[in-house]
Amino acid sequence: MAGMPTPHVSPGLYEVFLAVARAGSFTAAARVLGYTQSAVSRQIQALEDETGAALFERLPRGVRLSEAGRVLLPHAEAVRDRLARARAELAALRTLDGGLLRLGAFSSAGAALVPRAQAVFRARHPGVVVTRVEGPSVKHLGLVAAGEEDLAVVSPAADRPAPEGVTLHHLLDEPMLVALDRGHPYAGRRDVRLAELADEEWIVGNERLEDTLFRAAPAAGPRPRTGLMAQDWIAKLGAVAAGLGVTLVPALAASSVRPDVALVTIHPDDVPYRGIFAATPPAPTVAATAFLGLLRETAQELTPATGR
Amino acid sequence: MAGMPTPHVSPGLYEVFLAVARAGSFTAAARVLGYTQSAVSRQIQALEDETGAALFERLPRGVRLSEAGRVLLPHAEAVRDRLARARAELAALRTLDGGLLRLGAFSSAGAALVPRAQAVFRARHPGVVVTRVEGPSVKHLGLVAAGEEDLAVVSPAADRPAPEGVTLHHLLDEPMLVALDRGHPYAGRRDVRLAELADEEWIVGNERLEDTLFRAAPAAGPRPRTGLMAQDWIAKLGAVAAGLGVTLVPALAASSVRPDVALVTIHPDDVPYRGIFAATPPAPTVAATAFLGLLRETAQELTPATGR
DNA sequence: TGCTAGACATTCGCTTGTCGCATGAGAGCG
DNA sequence: CGCTCTCATGCGACAAGCGAATGTCTAGCA
Known part of the structure; x- marks a missing residue:
C-alpha cells in the first residue's frame, strides 16, 4: 500500500527525534545530545524527507510535534527501548548474567x-x-x-x-568396575583380572560399554555367554544383587549404585582407562x-x- | 551493568544482519541487498564491534548465527517490524487511510x-x-x-x-431567526423587525447569542424583560411552544427545532448575519x-x- | 598432492553523508 | 525599535560507506 522504498532509516535519527520531542526545541535537544543546532536541524529534516511528512510544527519559540510526529513517537520509543534491551542482553551474555x-x-x-x-x-x-x-x-x-x-x-x-x-x-x-553381588568371593578384592571372571554369567545391555571392554582385551578376555540381557541400569544391577551374574559399571556411575552390590576395579592391564x-x-x-x-x-x- | 555507550546503532545495519541471518552467507545476503560482499562483511563487523560480540560463526561454507547472534535476532526483527509499522502508519496518514x-x-x-x-x-x-x-x-x-x-x-x-x-x-x-408559537400573529411573516417584537416576553439563556443580537442593534432594539430564563434548548423552545414568549434561534439550528414552533427571519437591517x-x-x-x-x-x- | 571453486577478510580510492562554524530569516518582547 | 530567541542554510573539513580488486582459507576432486 505505502510504496515508499525508504532504503535505510538510521536509528541515530530516532535518538535525535526523541530528544527533540522531549526537549520541545532543536537547540535544547542539541545541548542534550552534544550536537550543534544545525546538526539537529538537518537530522530532523532528513527524517522528514524519509517519512515524507513534517514531524514538527515550527513555532517562534521552539517546535511542537505535528500529527505525523505524534504517530511516529511511540514507534521511535519502542525502537529505542528494543535496541536498549538488545544491548543489555548482549552485555549480560558477556558477563554471564544471562544467556x-x-x-x-x-x-x-x-x-x-x-x-x-x-x-x-x-x-x-x-x-x-x-x-x-x-x-x-x-x-x-x-x-x-x-x-x-x-x-x-x-x-x-x-x-x-x-x-x-x-x-x-x-x-x-575412568576405570571400569565389575559389579558383583555381596556374597561373591571376589567382593572384597582390590582388583580383578578378566580371566578370573571368564566363567561368570555376564549381564549385558544394549550399550556399547561391553563392546569397548571386550574389544580392548580381545583374546584374553572372556566370551560372555550373554544369557541375560537387560536394557537399563536398574534391571542390570537388580540382577547382580540377586546373584544372577556380574556386569560392568563405569566408575563415574559408581556413586549411584545400590549399596547391596559390590564394585571391584578391573586390573588396568586388562582394560584401558x-x-x-x-x-x-x-x-x-x-x-x-x-x-x-x-x-x-x-x-x-x-x-x-x-x-x- | 552494561556500560557500553554505543553512541548510535544504525538500522541499516540491522537490515544487513537480518539478511545475512536468513541467507546464511555474506555473499548471498549481498546479492539480495544489492550490495557487494565486502560491504556486507564490513557492516557485520561494524555491528560486531558495536555489540562487542561475534554475531556469526564463520564456516568454510557460509556463516552461522552465534549465541550472541541468536540473542540479537528477535530484537532486530522487532525493530525492523516496528519501523515498517511506523512507515505504514505515516503513509496511511498521507492517504487518509488512517490517523x-x-x-x-x-x-x-x-x-x-x-x-x-x-x-x-x-x-x-x-x-x-x-x-x-x-x-x-x-x-x-x-x-x-x-x-x-x-x-x-x-x-x-x-x-x-x-x-x-x-x-x-x-x-x-447565518441569519437569526425568532421562534414564535404557532398562534402568534407574526407566525406567517417572511421577516420581522426587532422593533415589532419590543413588547414580547423574551426568553433568554446563558448563551452569548442574545448579547450578540442586542449589541448589534443597540438603541433601536428592545430591552427584553427577561422574565423567563432557561438554560437549554429544550426548555426554551418548550416555553415558546406554550406561548410564554419568544426566543432567538440561529439558522443552523433551525432543522432541529420542534415542529410546533414557528421560525421567522429577523430583518437583515436589524442584525448582521x-x-x-x-x-x-x-x-x-x-x-x-x-x-x-x-x-x-x-x-x-x-x-x-x-x-x- | 596439487588444482579449482567458493566463501570471508582486507586494501585502495572515491563518493556520499555528517558535523561544526558562521550567517541569514522570522517572530516575540521590553 | 532594537534585542534576543528560535530554526534554516551555505561552506569547508572530516569520516563513513561503497565498489573493485586482491588475499586467505577450506573443501572437494582428479
Whole structure:
C-alpha cells in the first residue's frame, strides 16, 4: 500500500527525534545530545524527507510535534527501548548474567560429574538458563559440530577419529568396575583380572560399554555367554544383587549404585582407562568456557573417589 | 551493568544482519541487498564491534548465527517490524487511510453542519478516527492555536481580533431567526423587525447569542424583560411552544427545532448575519483539509435552507 | 598432492553523508 | 525599535560507506 522504498532509516535519527520531542526545541535537544543546532536541524529534516511528512510544527519559540510526529513517537520509543534491551542482553551474555548454555552428556556422566558442575554453575550464574540432553557420545559430537550444543561430555570411541569442528578437552580417565553381588568371593578384592571372571554369567545391555571392554582385551578376555540381557541400569544391577551374574559399571556411575552390590576395579592391564572429554566448538561460548572450568574441578575431585 | 555507550546503532545495519541471518552467507545476503560482499562483511563487523560480540560463526561454507547472534535476532526483527509499522502508519496518514482528526464545534454547528460533513467523511475515509468536542467558540480557537484541535467550526465575535496561529476559513453567514408559537400573529411573516417584537416576553439563556443580537442593534432594539430564563434548548423552545414568549434561534439550528414552533427571519437591517468559520492551524492536517472541503460543500447545501 | 571453486577478510580510492562554524530569516518582547 | 530567541542554510573539513580488486582459507576432486 505505502510504496515508499525508504532504503535505510538510521536509528541515530530516532535518538535525535526523541530528544527533540522531549526537549520541545532543536537547540535544547542539541545541548542534550552534544550536537550543534544545525546538526539537529538537518537530522530532523532528513527524517522528514524519509517519512515524507513534517514531524514538527515550527513555532517562534521552539517546535511542537505535528500529527505525523505524534504517530511516529511511540514507534521511535519502542525502537529505542528494543535496541536498549538488545544491548543489555548482549552485555549480560558477556558477563554471564544471562544467556543459554546447552549441555549434552552421555548417561553415566549424568550421574555425578555433570550435575555437580551444574549445581556450582547455577549458584554462580543464576541468570544463565542451562539445558541438558542425555544421549550417546556420537550423537552429542554431531550436535556440537552442528552448533546445536555448546558443550557435551563425551567418551569418544578411541578408534574413531575426532570429528570436525569439535575441540576435545580431556577431563579424566575412568576405570571400569565389575559389579558383583555381596556374597561373591571376589567382593572384597582390590582388583580383578578378566580371566578370573571368564566363567561368570555376564549381564549385558544394549550399550556399547561391553563392546569397548571386550574389544580392548580381545583374546584374553572372556566370551560372555550373554544369557541375560537387560536394557537399563536398574534391571542390570537388580540382577547382580540377586546373584544372577556380574556386569560392568563405569566408575563415574559408581556413586549411584545400590549399596547391596559390590564394585571391584578391573586390573588396568586388562582394560584401558576410558577417556572422558568435554567437546566444544573451536570457539566456545563464554558460558561453555566457564562450565568447562567447573567440569575440570569436579573431575579432579572425583578422580580419587572413582575406586570407591 | 552494561556500560557500553554505543553512541548510535544504525538500522541499516540491522537490515544487513537480518539478511545475512536468513541467507546464511555474506555473499548471498549481498546479492539480495544489492550490495557487494565486502560491504556486507564490513557492516557485520561494524555491528560486531558495536555489540562487542561475534554475531556469526564463520564456516568454510557460509556463516552461522552465534549465541550472541541468536540473542540479537528477535530484537532486530522487532525493530525492523516496528519501523515498517511506523512507515505504514505515516503513509496511511498521507492517504487518509488512517490517523486522527480532532474536531471542535460550537453547539448549534453540531445540529446539522458538522454531523453531515462528518458522515460523508466517515464514509469516504473509514480509517481516520474522528473525535468531536462541543464548546464555545473562544475555547475552540484557543485549542486550535495550541495545536490540540485540528479543525474547529466557530462563530467568532466580530469585535474580537482573530487569535494568533489560527487561520479562519469562511463557511457561511447565518441569519437569526425568532421562534414564535404557532398562534402568534407574526407566525406567517417572511421577516420581522426587532422593533415589532419590543413588547414580547423574551426568553433568554446563558448563551452569548442574545448579547450578540442586542449589541448589534443597540438603541433601536428592545430591552427584553427577561422574565423567563432557561438554560437549554429544550426548555426554551418548550416555553415558546406554550406561548410564554419568544426566543432567538440561529439558522443552523433551525432543522432541529420542534415542529410546533414557528421560525421567522429577523430583518437583515436589524442584525448582521453571523459569520461561521472553520478554524485551522496555518498548516492544516491532510485530514483537516479534506474535512474543510466537505464543510464547504455542506455549507453550500445548507445555505438556501437556512430560511426554512 | 596439487588444482579449482567458493566463501570471508582486507586494501585502495572515491563518493556520499555528517558535523561544526558562521550567517541569514522570522517572530516575540521590553 | 532594537534585542534576543528560535530554526534554516551555505561552506569547508572530516569520516563513513561503497565498489573493485586482491588475499586467505577450506573443501572437494582428479
